[in-house]
Amino acid sequence: xxxxxxxxxxxxxxxxxxxxxxxxxxxxxxxxxxxxxxxxxxxxxxxxxxxxxxxxxxxxxxxxxxxxxxxxxxxxxxxxxxxxxxxxxxxxxxxxxxxxxxxxxxxxxxxxxxxxxxxxxxxxxxxxxxxxxxxxxxxxxxxxxxxxxxxxxxxxxxxxxxxxxxxxxxxxxxxxxxxxxxxxxxxxxxxxxxxxxxxxxxxxxxxxxxxxxxxxxxxxxxxxxxxxxxxxxxxxxxxxxxxxxxxxxxx
Amino acid sequence: xxxxxxxxxxxxxxxxxxxxxxxxxxxxxxxxxxxxxxxxxxxxxxxxxxxxxxxxxxxxxxxxxxxxxxxxxxxxxxxxxxxxxxxxxxxxxxxxxxxxxxxxxxxxxxxxxxxxxxxxxxxxxxxxxxxxxxxxxxxxxxxxxxxxxxxxxxxxxxxxxxxxxxxxxxxxxxxxxxxxxxxxxxxxxxxxxxxxxxxxxxxxxxxxxxxxxxxxxxxxxxxxxxxxxxxxxxxxxxxxxxxxxxxxxxxxxxxxxxxxx
Numbered sequence: 349x350x351x352x353x354x355x356x357x358x359x360x361x362x363x364x365x366x367x368x369x370x371x372x373x374x375x376x377x378x379x380x381x382x383x384x385x386x387x388x389x390x391x392x393x394x395x396x397x398x399x400x401x402x403x404x405x406x407x408x409x410x411x412x413x414x415x416x417x418x419x420x421x422x423x424x425x426x427x428x429x430x431x432x433x434x435x436x437x438x439x440x441x442x443x444x445x446x447x448x449x450x451x452x453x454x455x456x457x458x459x460x461x462x463x464x465x466x467x468x469x470x471x472x473x474x475x476x477x478x479x480x481x482x483x484x485x486x487x488x489x490x491x492x493x494x495x496x497x498x499x500x501x502x503x504x505x506x507x508x509x510x511x512x513x514x515x516x517x518x519x520x521x522x523x524x525x526x527x528x529x530x531x532x533x534x535x536x537x538x539x540x541x542x543x544x545x546x547x548x549x550x551x552x553x554x555x556x557x558x559x560x561x562x563x564x565x566x567x568x569x570x571x572x573x574x575x576x577x578x579x580x581x582x583x584x585x586x587x588x589x590x591x592x593x594x595x596x597x598x599x
Numbered sequence: 600x601x602x603x604x605x606x607x608x609x610x611x612x613x614x615x616x617x618x619x620x621x622x623x624x625x626x627x628x629x630x631x632x633x634x635x636x637x638x639x640x641x642x643x644x645x646x647x648x649x650x651x652x653x654x655x656x657x658x659x660x661x662x663x664x665x666x667x668x669x670x671x672x673x674x675x676x677x678x679x680x681x682x683x684x685x686x687x688x689x690x691x692x693x694x695x696x697x698x699x700x701x702x703x704x705x706x707x708x709x710x711x712x713x714x715x716x717x718x719x720x721x722x723x724x725x726x727x728x729x730x731x732x733x734x735x736x737x738x739x740x741x742x743x744x745x746x747x748x749x750x751x752x753x754x755x756x757x758x759x760x761x762x763x764x765x766x767x768x769x770x771x772x773x774x775x776x777x778x779x780x781x782x783x784x785x786x787x788x789x790x791x792x793x794x795x796x797x798x799x800x801x802x803x804x805x806x807x808x809x810x811x812x813x814x815x816x817x818x819x820x821x822x823x824x825x826x827x828x829x830x831x832x833x834x835x836x837x838x839x840x841x842x843x844x845x846x847x848x849x850x851x852x853x854x855x856x857x858x859x860x
Contacts, residue, residue: 512701
């Protein structure tokens with residue numbers, strides 16, 4: 349209970365300071381509208397249904413991108429994690445790439461795939477790929493050698509070894525990578541929308557900004573934030589289920 | 600005891616790595632119902648030897664026979680227990696014991712029945728549905744032993760199975776192992792660096808040299824069977840421990856110097 353209380357108080361204090369600064373007139377009212385005004389704009393965006401097609405677009409971009417990220421990331425991670433030579437060759441450049449902001453590739457995607465959803469999907473895919481491939485590689489390479497020897501000593505086939513040893517051993521770290529990956533895919537899709545787009549949460553924010561509808565811009569930011577937080581909570585719950593499966597599934 | 604074809608025969612077994620020889624021309628036999636220990640200074644390749652026999656490591660030369668038949672890549676009738684914790688944390692004790700049978704396609708109810716027999720034999724009753732993180736080190740190793748025994752191996756290879764346990768648990772589990780061996784007539788090849796343990800458990804002790812590992816000599820342990828840990832304070836036990844150490848001393852010194860280099 350205590351952490352929840354502190355979290356609530358923190359949010360309220362933040363809101364109070366915001367409101368005080370907005371009311372004080374220290375800043376131009378157009379730049380920092382009051383909380384009431386922002387909530388009203390958010391309510392209009394939500395209740396009129398204007399925001400939902402945009403939300404759907406963002407979800408669509410991020411999820412398609414993430415599926416590609418997961419497919420390629422896990423496949424390559426398995427390969428690198430189980431083949432020490434390939435890992436030695438390809439892991440270092442992969443880590444350098446992982447540390448580079450993927451947005452630098454955006455102009456290329458815009459040229460190749462256009463300004464619509466596909467270029468954001470590509471951004472989401474490339475961005476989400478890295479946490480998955482890195483985590484999967486580490487997870488596959490980290491499978492307990494003794495477990496593999498046990499499997500070999502009872503004549504387990506390759507498929508059995510994969511299903512009965514690799515899979516349960518890797519479940520948690522790969523799920524952790526997936527959680528990071530979904531977050532990163534979402535960030536990448538919205539980043540793409542902020543730059544060049546005609547739909548999506550990022551587009552709503554930039555449109556409001558360009559037309560100086562500042563309360564609506566804040567409302568867009570707030571709704572995007574709430575959505576990202578909801579995705580994170582959902583992933584955390586999913587991860588806890590995984591942990592339950594990996595550890596004490598029977599009870 | 601030593602009549603007929605040996606259960607396990609190791610002939611001229613060698614393992615060379617690019618920069619050193621781990622096992623050099625090792626040969627010995629283990630007969631049915633026998634308990635043979637391999638003891639040697641640290642780094643003499645005892646564990647490598649077991650993994651060679653089990654077919655988990657490719658050998659450079661030599662042969663391994665199970666009941667007179669040459670085996671190359673391990674054999675379903677060779678069971679092996681490792682020193683490190685080896686039971687799967689995502690399976691209950693019982694599910695761990697079913698693992699090998701499951702891999703061989705034994706139907707669910709049959710493997711469950713066989714695993715439950717092992718629960719009985721190993722004294723794991725009441726713990727069979729626990730996950731490893733709810734078991735003590737000694738219990739975990741019992742589960743590992745049960746997981747190997749349920750396959751009804753001709754010979755059970757044990758690589759310092761009690762090495763990670765404290766001295767008292769080690770003695771008690773050794774005693775348990777002797778009881779189980781007596782009950783099911785299991786043939787066992789046991790690797791250890793613990794002289795007391797080797798004498799407490801074995802019919803014969805194979806003493807290995809410092810690296811490259813060769814067989815130095817074999818000592819018969821003619822303590823009576825069935826045997827419990829009550830054998831430890833006897834004069835004969837002490838004499839045998841002394842005898843093993845005198846054979847081992849020179850090799851241990853050599854190994855110590857190798858490590859210092």
